[in-house]
Amino acid sequence: MLALAAAVIGAVVPAWQPPAVAQSPAPLQVTYVARVCDNYSDIMANKARNNIQESLFNLGPDSTYAPNGIVSPTAEQNGSPNCRPYTGWRFSTGAGITGKSPATDNLSTVTGLYRSDIVTQASTPLLDPQGQPVLGPGGVPQTIPGAVTVQLNAAETAAAQGGRTVWVEGGTPTDPLNANPNVGFGALRCAQDALNGDNVDAVTFPQASTHVFCYYYLVTPPPPPGTITIVKHVLGAQSDTFPFQGNISYNPGGAFTVAGAPGQDGSIEFVRGATLGSLTQPPWSFTEQSKAGWQPPAQASCVSANGQSVVTHSGATTSVNLAPNDHVTCTYTNTPTPLGDAELWKVSTGAVGTFPFAITGPTTTEHYPDVTTVQPGVPIKFATRTGAPAGNYSATEDMPTDFSQTGPGTWRMTNAVCNGAAIPFTNTPGTPATATATYTAAPGTDVACLFANEFDPSGRLDIYKTTLNGVGRFEYTVLDNRDNLTRVQDPVATTTTPGVEVQAQPSATGLSAAPGSEYTILEAMPAPDSGGFWVLDSATCGANTVSVDLTAASVVVALSPDLAAASCHFVNRYQPYGSFSVVKDTTPDTALRPGAAQLAIDCSDNAFDGDLTVASGQGANDTGIALTDATMTCSVTEPQTGAAPNVDVTTTAYLEIGGTRQPYTLGDTFTAPLGSFTQVVVQNTLKAVTPTPPPTPTPTPPPVAPAGDGQPPSGLADTGSSAPSLWLLLCVGGLVVAGSGLVALAAGRRRVGRTPHRDGR
Template identity: 40%
Template sequence: MLAGWLAIAVAAAGAVGAAAASAQEPVRLVTFAARWCPDYPDISANRARNNIQESLRDLGPDSLYVAGEATEPLKEQLGQARCTPLPDWSFTLGRSYATRAVVGPWGALARVVDPFDTRIVTRAATPLLDVAGQPTGQSLAGAVTIELTREQARRAATGSSLWLQGGTPDDPVLDRTYPSEYGFGALRCATDNYNGDNVEWISYPSGARHVFCYAYYVKPPPTSGTIVVRKVVDDPQASATQSFRFVGNVSFTPARDFTLSATHGLSGEATFYRAATRAGDEPWTIREEQPPGWRLTDLSCISSSGESVAATDVATAAASIRLAAGDTVTCTYVNALAPPPAATLLLSKLTLGAVDSFGLAVSGGDATQRQTIRTEAPGVAVAAPPLTLAPGSYAIDETVPEATAAGSWSLSSIVCDGEERGTGLPVSITLADAQGSACQLTNRFQAAGAIRIGKRTVGGVGTFGFEVTRDDDLSRSWQQRATTRAPGTTVRATGDDTTGLPLGDYTIVETGPEPAADGSWAIESVVCNGVPVGSGRGRIDVALTAREPVLDCTFTNRMRATAEQPPIVFPPIAPTPPATVPPQGGVLGLARANRPRADLRVTKRVSTPVARPGQRVRYTIVVSNRGPHTARNVSGVEIGPRAREIVSVRISRGRCDTGRRPITCHVRALRPGRRVVLTAIAIAPRRGRLVNHVAVSTSSAEPNLRNNRASAVLSIRRPGPRPRYTG
């Protein structure tokens, strides 16, 4: 166990040092941790598995993180159980970045551009802090905590502005210090655990003042080689650009695929930096999938040094490469058109953005032949059975699926016998006596979903960042930011285009602005299409549906005055480097770094489900915290029809702002097992069915947001006509 406590503050160079940080200066802290691992499968991948990944071999299990979740020590330990803390490792912060900028035995790695001079070197161990920057009583091996400078904190206020890398800009794996000892594995930081390259950006989820960054390296590393795949079209008749799909373990995508496009006289090319093949390793493989109407005429793989060994097979369009260290192997695939036999028409369909079924009609002479083609995957062409027709002229037409709430299809290209034919239908072709024809129709799906983000602040102004991610497709995320100019005025977030989104579930994460000396920002409410949505640590979960394909979500933050921040107090670190992670407290001790973590639950009921016009009804809202930690900065927002007249609002603790709509209530902290009860008395309007919504937010982590919202329904029943009396 640790012997005692002492106060440690932030040194001038940025590392946590020897005196307490000034309470007047807001603090943004980052803990950098480095680990070495026996092999690439011992490292879990980042959320997006693609060819941006810069490791020399593919990584192990899929990411443990969901969209919008910040990097944290417990999941890092669970995902990398065989990895060892790495002290004396350097990190570099920068203002921008360049991809594949440093080439060496380690491959080609990204680096930061315009670096800061902040010294970041991991230690034997450093105190383990929670998201508020307070010590947990645990320590973290192979790590160091620094405080950001004012410029760095300002850049971290929004995404994609403050960048970091492992190593130094010209030596990303510290090869000069540790010659041939380490190879790059993975890097992730704060909420940027997305792509697998050697640069990530730092931002802070709403309510956080401390985040984690982890870098992983393989020891001993393989030496890199290079595989270049070239696509050549050798056919003067092929004037249209054609896409060719390849599969093989050289690609790190989930489907192990990549696509190259080429036309006659203009080739396509992809470069892969991969590990040299050692004894017992599987060779690197590539195979081309032939598009309908094409054939492979030649395949060669040439080693620049003559030390790599490659096997090729034109019949299967496959190549196998045993890559030598430092060598470059160039594999060239040469294709030409393969016209169908005489009196044959071959139709194929390629869809982009989605899959569907399409009806095709071929008219000529006195007959019309019909075919239906269904695509199975976007970007993969599917051919219909060949049609046997007499020589002559024909017209090809198609029936696209009807537009739905999800979106609509449009024809983007028609290519017949290698020639672009525009997008007008029907398209005319002539079947000659000597050979047939092949036509490919490409359709693009225009999704109808959209997310619009608004930003409103109360008590101050600031710049906020947003990251939007589709839950079931981690191949893309969208970044936006918004700067308020006046309190109470809503502004629109700008950045990546979030229109044309597929229907489905999405996560939106707000990142906090530069901290202020006189207060802190907390989310007061999030309202999407007029309905409140619950949030936890700046994260909301939303869905684009056929009923609501477009969402307009406004995040409202309130500047709350904060008491003077206590000095950051850390336990002393033992002089002997710890042998395991963590040195004490077990693996579960790392969970303290993600505290506070709460589970708020809200219920709402109305005293009577049916009321008469003018009748008083009582709404009861109960917010409880199911733990395990205290929920900080709890706020609730209640939205009902404007026709409803509120008579009174009472809350068991905290305060409510009833002077504006929506009604908001605030509780600074709600301990586990405690609850808050809000009672509102309203007068039923003259008519209608009233749905009243409520949602709660907290600056604490909220793994379960499904129970952060509730509603109650009140139906108004007008009294019937008075009975007539006769006598």
């Protein structure tokens, strides 16, 4: 029976002594996963498709990750379902990265090596973002094949908790393919990076997470590599950037550009898989697109280094059936379109605008107030005048002052050509800015000129950082959403005084603020340490804000002609862990408590759910002190006390939060706040119930002896009296000594974290 109110005299239980130290938080961990695929098309691409990608052939489906998405087993399995686990693949980590070279199999590698001892195993437990096991049906821990989970070593931990990126590569810095000729690089994706498809990726730990994934994809059998270089050679005095398209480019739609200038050829190099003899891969092809102001593109001139590749042409389209280990160089030569006699032309790049001109000759000045380009890179003719007298000429233009369609920026003249020859020009700042070009016309000639201008946008993003409860180093990535998630800047902010704002350096400048311009800012905060973790409390870019995701620590910001500069303010707070403990005090006296006593713990974070049992003969038990990374609600009930029959049990309980103690009624819901120590103590006092003795019977008077000899009628000796039997009153009591122990919850309580997910995310 239970007695919850009145105190009784019975077993005396000494005060319980709490555990002295909280359990350590989960260590920083990375699960490295390797997958092997039969085809490059089996592999999902990274977030940005571009020519940074280092696979020898293009990949398959587009990424399903948002720009701020975090790599997860579910997304990887769904994105690349045909790939298989790969055991024995080695990874390396380092402090920095360097670009590809023939010596590294044309794969990027890490620098400042931390370790190269990470090798995938047959399987490893599947963990959630807090490093706790993911449970499947029936509570069975799940595993992930072809993977290994490792704790960060001291150097990696110092970097991650210091707000610095830990870089990962497949293989080692000197051998990115692990001396395995039977595999080729496919893709690498880690944590919240997964941006470009090269052999290096960044490990950071999103808010409150202590565990992330890295996925590496191989292809077998790999094609032998080859190289194709496209060279741009221009004739005349004009420079320009020339558009191409073809399957050789991994950019969306296969588009790419090559710039060329007089006397300075431009080029782009592609390391690609050999196609000669392939039954599945077509030849590599590329076509130069027409460019206004230039004659139609002509057939390229191509040279094969080993003479084995097969090159075919169809106009400006080149197809290269690439031989193994060959290097094919194709040169496209461009000639400007001849200007008509005595024609004046204008071209602008980067934007369009109106350029009022004044042409001053030997005798007169002519004004052209409405010289307006309509398409970047496309020249327009604004004047024709034959029979101009010989002599010195100057052309002065005002730069556009209407930035309503471009956003703010700077216009400048970049080239001036008359009669096929470059002429001198000068840019002069001011309001408006101007440029002047000069030319001397020989007698009997007409002057034909082209004036070229370029727009340099001046949109900018300034990031400001305030930290509360601590200081730290925070890295940022700024991506251009309209330009295939191109990384435009990587500012860093380091605070030195809590509550004092600092500006991240460098600012992101030279950004387009044309209508529709949007940028994503990703924040990488220091990884959790033994005391707590960083959270993003707030982030705003004022009127430029499009959206804020505090959990993913990202902001989407818009720039526009009217709002071309954004000041973005991030406020981060160092959040100490919470701690949680439940204690059960009872008696070890097995006469009073022959059974086990039990508390049931039920929390909104069900990783803390379970039963706390005090075995028979044990005086007390506790859950230990568990660290929590989120506020949660809980309740504690007492399904059984273990008391013997006819033993009264008095239960008292109290709840302590942040040092404040209050009575607690079993079954009530309470809040265990983040950052505070929360403890529930439940005490049982047990007392054996003393039986109530029955009433003493009234003696029956002996019969009166008849008058006579006075002897008993029975003939027995007379004892002189007869008394009732005495009841023995049994009272059980005494002092018992309670013990105390530290054990984990039977339900598998974890030390830090939220509810485990069944899909590993």
